[in-house]
Amino acid sequence: REPLVLLTGPCQLESLDHARMMAERIAAACAPTGTRFVFKASYDKANRSSLGSTRGLGLEEGLGILSKIGSEFGCPTLTDVHLPEHCAPAAEACDVIQIPAFLCRQTDLLLAAGETGAAINVKKGQFLAPWDMENVAAKIASTGNERILLCDRGTSFGYNTLVSDFRGLAVMARTGWPVVFDATHSVQQPGGQGATSGGQREFAPVLARAACAVGISALFIETHEAPDRAPSDGPNMIPVDEMEALIGRLRAFDALAKSA
Amino acid sequence: REPLVLLTGPCQLESLDHARMMAERIAAACAPTGTRFVFKASYDKANRSSLGSTRGLGLEEGLGILSKIGSEFGCPTLTDVHLPEHCAPAAEACDVIQIPAFLCRQTDLLLAAGETGAAINVKKGQFLAPWDMENVAAKIASTGNERILLCDRGTSFGYNTLVSDFRGLAVMARTGWPVVFDATHSVQQPGGQGATSGGQREFAPVLARAACAVGISALFIETHEAPDRAPSDGPNMIPVDEMEALIGRLRAFDALAKSA
Amino acid sequence: REPLVLLTGPCQLESLDHARMMAERIAAACAPTGTRFVFKASYDKANRSSLGSTRGLGLEEGLGILSKIGSEFGCPTLTDVHLPEHCAPAAEACDVIQIPAFLCRQTDLLLAAGETGAAINVKKGQFLAPWDMENVAAKIASTGNERILLCDRGTSFGYNTLVSDFRGLAVMARTGWPVVFDATHSVQQPGGQGATSGGQREFAPVLARAACAVGISALFIETHEAPDRAPSDGPNMIPVDEMEALIGRLRAFDALAKSA
């Protein structure tokens, strides 16, 4: 079995310079262990808790940056889409299209994404059981696209809290599709700060270790050079200068899980 | 305070004839108590559990039928939208636009709906706390549209199960917006039948009574002449021939809650 | 069907004088509506969140007081037990023995309580489904004692939070045993203040109205002349001077639910 791949980058695109800086630092953090990564960033935060929060650079500028990052760094790129008509342009610029958790039941979005032929990373809705993802994947597969990743980013647990059920990784793996664990959104506290979401950054490495021990194909983990100043998801992102050490640790758990 | 209004109809449009028959039977069920109703039906089930399930008549035919029902029966009509560009046509045909629970955080959809000037019924996401709805309503209100209804349709509780927290009705009422309780989706068992959702129809009247006692502006309740043959949501819809008696009972609780 | 009975009193016994004062005020609050009540108080809080909190007067003094209240006021009395050997003395002093929610699966306690022949009010564990209570009741009924009440006081919902699922009242009623709703513990926030439990007193009347509309045999509701100074459960108790008005409102919902 292949070693762990990272889906990583800042939550949202800030500028070409920022994306370059982040890609460089991520590449450097991955180099010692030879870890492959997909550069992730959003061009539009279409479902912020409240209207006052920054949405991002928009489709055109955002995809342009992602396209440049891909060719400059020779790495695959990933972005998330919110409307069916964004799938085709996103798939031209990026290698992986991501379906947000809230939207994982929107049939038209899943079909439009599938039809691009790009790899599709679908996040499990916080309101879904892991076994419900088989139907979600089947919608995509109906387009003939079988490059599907199923990603767990936590399940609703009371109010403003998510819990990660690691049985779910095993349940989703039974579908045959590669399974991804999203370590940074799993420690989000949705709406936990009133107008924005809170997060428990300190637990992301804890849950990531657990996921690697259970066995996953890829780890989704957002990172930033200064999370507390990031325009979104700061409370749950990992500082980029902690990434190299973290990746090293996780690769060891991943290798152990995949041995024998 | 005004008596309870019903938002009611079949889950999805089946044909003009079927919609007429349902509107007639609903009007008859409401007549003895003089209960006002808004006729509800969907032109597209855009987020079915699985691809194999019926989606409906589509935007054009569906809105045409709703428009006819409105003028023939002199009742307001409601339909749900899934994409920003559907809001304007839906608002031309209907009086109330509904934002589905899964989509209640999609900023563009909320803004597009708000900009139509139609009344907007937003369902609380199963993944949201009741106090999170204040931010959702504020997105709509930012368009200048203050005809907002906040609707509870249950909250994620473990897997394939929803629970109705009646404190939530009181919490949402503090926003000042009218509060709606969705009695039939609150007893849904999402994904509970594998490829489709299950439901516990027998508990819808129980929860509806509780909601009326707590105090609500409107009750959302789907109905069908033969729920077990309905193309969607059969397990949780109320047979239309039980509606008159149910409405009578609920109006008594509503009147009591609104007295003194 | 019989009108609603109240199981009410302060959370814990403070002194004979305090118990008398509370019984008087409760009797006065119940008189205008002719509402029957059972006087409830605990002689020992055996499961406080932390060791620093007051436990109460103890078995002997506590039962002595409850016995006096019963004969002076001509009302039945209720107390909760924590160990099998407390059941017999508690049943000599009181008419109703209560099994705490945490202990509702302890077979020896259920059997010892049942064997006294007293009426038994069993609280549903926060960790149990409503349908699990059938097995709990069967343990008591195995002693030949069929004076069993099943009481809902909320279900675990995430951390430090309970939710009241009103389908549960209907599910428990199917057993044939009378169903009680505990309005004040249902709004408890277990452990929510660190070393003690918090509560949302303002929602107790809301949930009580909902329960009466669904239909219950009795309502459990704790009260105090100054909840914020009470030695336990202050955050969720109802001030006794609000009880008369509340009882009046609830009796109206109860009567409506039991009509027709």
Place this chain on the structure above:
Amino acid sequence: REPLVLLTGPCQLESLDHARMMAERIAAACAPTGTRFVFKASYDKANRSSLGSTRGLGLEEGLGILSKIGSEFGCPTLTDVHLPEHCAPAAEACDVIQIPAFLCRQTDLLLAAGETGAAINVKKGQFLAPWDMENVAAKIASTGNERILLCDRGTSFGYNTLVSDFRGLAVMARTGWPVVFDATHSVQQPGGQGATSGGQREFAPVLARAACAVGISALFIETHEAPDRAPSDGPNMIPVDEMEALIGRLRAFDALAKSA
């Protein structure tokens, strides 16, 4: 940091011969990796779902067997207690006394257990947050006994289901007390078979790997030579002939988590 210790054995004592056979097979499974184990078995299942289920051998016979196992095999032993007066005799026969999850808030039981001076393994109530366990431990520590273990066996998640929140292991570790993960009760489905609890044995090794990766002092795991014929907890116990391989795997994750 010390390698992982196992708390392991059959759910309930069946006979001296059975206990001997199990202790032998467990010792054999642990030998290749030099894993230390504490032999666990219950003399009384005091909180079965329903009355019809076997309770066990009782205090006297049970403790006699545990005492013999301890001296014959030279291993520490553990048993769970349900009443304060059982603590002293249990502590004479066994090295570790266990407080069941349902009883983890019963002050008298915690104090009586603490006063024996034995090591105390307290299970986190399914209804408690991990941070609530600090108050629980403080009750025991008030007796001067600081040999305390905090054990996670899952948290209520909807009905008849538990979820393991691996953040909780880290939260409980902050108290300074050693943390235990109970892999077999965490996959229990309480009340899930109507009159008895169900379980998902296949996920116990999955969750155990995750817990070892997060970092724990001990792993609690019940085992039986033929789980499907065991008098209790069969659906979640691990067949003893799978234990050696499992222990080997887990020790590797434990060593990795404790390296560096």
